[in-house]
Amino acid sequence: MTRFDNLFKVKKLNPGEPDLEPDLEPALPKSKDPNFVRATVYLPKQMHRDLKSAAAQSGEEISELVEKSVAQYLQQLNADKNI
Amino acid sequence: MIVTIASFKGGVGKTTTALHLAAYLQTKAPTLLVDGDLNRSALDWAARGSLPFKVVDEKQGVRFARDYDHIVIDTPARPDPDELKTVAEGCDLLILPSSPDAMALTAMVQMVEALHSLKSNYRILLTLIPPAPSKVGIESRRTIEKAELPIFKAEVRRLAVFQKAALAGVPVSAVKDAYSKAAWGCYAAVGKEILP
Numbered sequence: 268m269t270r271f272d273n274l275f276k277v278k279k280l281n282p283g284e285p286d287l288e289p290d291l292e293p294a295l296p297k298s299k300d301p302n303f304v305r306a307t308v309y310l311p312k313q314m315h316r317d318l319k320s321a322a323a324q325s326g327e328e329i330s331e332l333v334e335k336s337v338a339q340y341l342q343q344l345n346a347d348k349n350i
Numbered sequence: 351m352i353v354t355i356a357s358f359k360g361g362v363g364k365t366t367t368a369l370h371l372a373a374y375l376q377t378k379a380p381t382l383l384v385d386g387d388l389n390r391s392a393l394d395w396a397a398r399g400s401l402p403f404k405v406v407d408e409k410q411g412v413r414f415a416r417d418y419d420h421i422v423i424d425t426p427a428r429p430d431p432d433e434l435k436t437v438a439e440g441c442d443l444l445i446l447p448s449s450p451d452a453m454a455l456t457a458m459v460q461m462v463e464a465l466h467s468l469k470s471n472y473r474i475l476l477t478l479i480p481p482a483p484s485k486v487g488i489e490s491r492r493t494i495e496k497a498e499l500p501i502f503k504a505e506v507r508r509l510a511v512f513q514k515a516a517l518a519g520v521p522v523s524a525v526k527d528a529y530s531k532a533a534w535g536c537y538a539a540v541g542k543e544i545l546p
Contacts, residue, residue: 269433270408271386271423275440277415278352286416 297330351375351545352421354441356434358464359457360427363447363477365391366512368424369401370534371445373521374541376403379419384411386437387426399519420545431464438470443544447506449478450490462499475540476505504539507532 277286297303310318322329353375355368365385369392372383383405385392396405406414408423415421425437438444444465448458458474465472474494479487487505494501511529515522523534 269430269436271433271436271440273412274384274408274415274421274423275352275436277412278421278440280416 351419351443352423352441353443353445353544354423354425354437355445355447356425356429356437356461357446357448357454357457358428358461359448359454362449362454362457363506363512364427365395365424366516367445367447367475367477367506367537367540368392368422369395370521370537371541371544372403372405372420372422373401373523374537375420375422375545378545380417381420381422382406382411382414382418384408384415384421384423387424389426392424395516395519397519398517401519401521434464435468438465438468438472442471444470444472445475445502446472447475447477448490449508450476450480450486455490455493472500474499474501476501478508479505480508502540502543504536504543506536506540509533 280286298305318329318332322332325332353371355364355371357364365387368383368385372381375381381403383392383396383401383403384407385405386408390407392405393407395401404414404418411421411423423437423441425433429437446458446461448454462472462474476487476490476494491501491505509529509532511522511525511527511533514527515525515530515533518525521534522530522537524530
């Protein structure tokens with residue numbers, strides 16, 4: 268894979284063929300993405316260990332798992348408020 | 351048509367060649383100049399003034415390539431082998447500019463050897479030919495022809511107006527100078543050999 272691969276690939280496409288997948292640019296890492304902030308939280312040791320193992324098993328990042336759980340919690344919170 | 355300019359040695363007129371061939375091809379059909387040199391010399395040239403065609407880097411090139419009939423690619427000196435393979439096999443014509451001196455010609459021969467194992471349509475262009483009474487231009491041509499390597503009939507003279515053009519950010523044809531016509535004529539002749 269060189270810097271020029273996609274350039275030649277694009278030129279070989281026939282008229283009417285869709286453009287290359289837009290994932291050519293690697294996604295911004297969360298550490299550099301202005302839409303994310305880094306937070307420090309304290310968890311019981313065992314919970315952190317369990318979380319780590321869950322992340323390893325599902326192939327997701329701990330960040331993603333936390334994001335999902337917090338989203339769920341916030342949704343529940345809002346739903347409870349509205350009742 | 352995709353034309354790539356490459357050489358192992360720097361300072362042999364790669365960017366000047368890329369830019370002026372793009373200017374020539376633009377007179378035929380919409381042309382895109384892709385500046386693949388990490389020095390971004392062609393982009394600098396374009397930023398200083400105005401060029402009659404679009405100049406982008408290789409990343410942006412992906413977005414624009416389909417909209418242009420001709421693409422001219424300027425590459426860095428000393429391309430790594432993978433990069434050379436991609437550009438040499440991907441383009442319709444690979445131009446190897448070389449000035450008529452021992453060091454540049456040696457680098458050019460190295461490049462030709464590297465191209466041997468690749469499927470590539472290449473042609474050598476003599477650049478920076480000093481004025482008479484120097485005979486190095488004609489001597490270099492004879493040497494290359496004796497080795498039966500493909501070479502352009504046209505050649506590019508060493509003229510100060512090329513530097514003026516780079517400074518002004520325009521093609522050489524747009525510089526007010528007694529030699530601007532002669533300089534442009536060099537590249538127009540090269541262009542005619544590529545696309546009459």
